Amino acid sequence: MRPDPPTEALPDYSASLRAFHRAFGRDLRRAVRAVPLPPGSRVLDVPCGDGFYTAALARRLYPFGRVTAADLSDAYLAAARTRFARLGRAADVALVKADAYRLPFRDGEFDVAWCARSLITLDDPVAALAEMGRVVRPGGLVAVLEDDEFHRVVANVPVGLELELHRAVAEAARERYGSRTGLSPARRVSRYLLEAGLRLERRTTFAADRDAPFDPAVRRYLRAMMRETRDLVAKHLPPVALAALDREADPGHAGSLFRRPDAELTCFTTLFLARKPE
Numbered sequence: 001m002r003p004d005p006p007t008e009a010l011p012d013y014s015a016s017l018r019a020f021h022r023a024f025g026r027d028l029r030r031a032v033r034a035v036p037l038p039p040g041s042r043v044l045d046v047p048c049g050d051g052f053y054t055a056a057l058a059r060r061l062y063p064f065g066r067v068t069a070a071d072l073s074d075a076y077l078a079a080a081r082t083r084f085a086r087l088g089r090a091a092d093v094a095l096v097k098a099d100a101y102r103l104p105f106r107d108g109e110f111d112v113a114w115c116a117r118s119l120i121t122l123d124d125p126v127a128a129l130a131e132m133g134r135v136v137r138p139g140g141l142v143a144v145l146e147d148d149e150f151h152r153v154v155a156n157v158p159v160g161l162e163l164e165l166h167r168a169v170a171e172a173a174r175e176r177y178g179s180r181t182g183l184s185p186a187r188r189v190s191r192y193l194l195e196a197g198l199r200l201e202r203r204t205t206f207a208a209d210r211d212a213p214f215d216p217a218v219r220r221y222l223r224a225m226m227r228e229t230r231d232l233v234a235k236h237l238p239p240v241a242l243a244a245l246d247r248e249a250d251p252g253h254a255g256s257l258f259r260r261p262d263a264e265l266t267c268f269t270t271l272f273l274a275r276k277p278e
Helices: 014-033 052-061 074-085 125-135 159-177 185-195 216-236 239-248
Strands: 042-045 066-071 092-097 110-116 136-146 153-155 199-211 264-275
Touching: 014 052, 014 199, 014 216, 014 264, 042 052, 052 066, 052 074, 052 092, 052 110, 066 074, 074 092, 110 125, 125 136, 125 185, 136 185, 159 216, 159 239, 185 199, 185 264, 216 239
Parallel strands: 042 066, 042 110, 066 092, 110 136
Antiparallel strands: 136 264, 153 264, 199 264
C-alpha cells in the first residue's frame, strides 16, 4: 500500500538543495564523520528536510545506534521516507512530524542533536537550539552545519562582478530579513549557541574544490545556483553587472563558468559542535 501523497509541495529551493547534495555529497559527509558518535548513539536530525543527512548519520551508525528524523513539513517527510526505503545497510531510522520549537521528546533522550543548513528557515534560532539542547543528555552535543551566502560557493568570476554580487546580496538580505547578514547564518551560530545555554567546543570549516571541466552533477548545481542568485539580486545589480552575471551563467557562452577551461568552484561549510553542560 502506497503512502498518501503529501498535502503540500516541497519548497522552491528543494530542487537546488538536491542538486547541491549530489554535487558536494562526499564532502558534506565529511562533516558528518567529524561528529563524535560512539557505537549505539541516539541522534536527532532536526529539521531533517529530505533526509540527506539522516541517511549519512544512519549509515555511519550501522549496525548499532538510532537516528530520529524530525520535520514539520509533510512533503519533506514523504521525501525522506522515499530516501530511507533504499538506504540499505544503516542504523534504525524513525520519522517524526515535529515542530523544532516544541519537540515531542523527553529531556535528555538523545546523545546528539544535528541541525544542518536550517537556521535561516527558523524565526527564532536561539529558541530552536535551546530546545535541541533540552532533548540532548547532559554532556551531549548539538551539532550545527551552516554556511554563508557570501562565501558558500566561491567561483573565479571577474573581481568587479564578485564585488557587485556581494553588495547586491547584502541589499537583498536587508530587504528580505531586515539585516545585511540575514542570508549568512554561519556568522551568528556561535552567539546563538551561547545564548541557548550551550558551550561551543569546536568549529571546523570544510572546503570542497571543483575544477573544470565540471561533471554533470556540478553543472546541474551551478545552473540552479546561478538561477537562484539572479532571482535574488537582479533588481539590486546595475545593468552592466547583470549582463556579466548572465554571461557567466550561460552554458553557450565561451566565457562562462560552464565553458572556461580555468573555471573553479570552492564550497565552504562550517560545523559547530556545542556541548550541553553536565
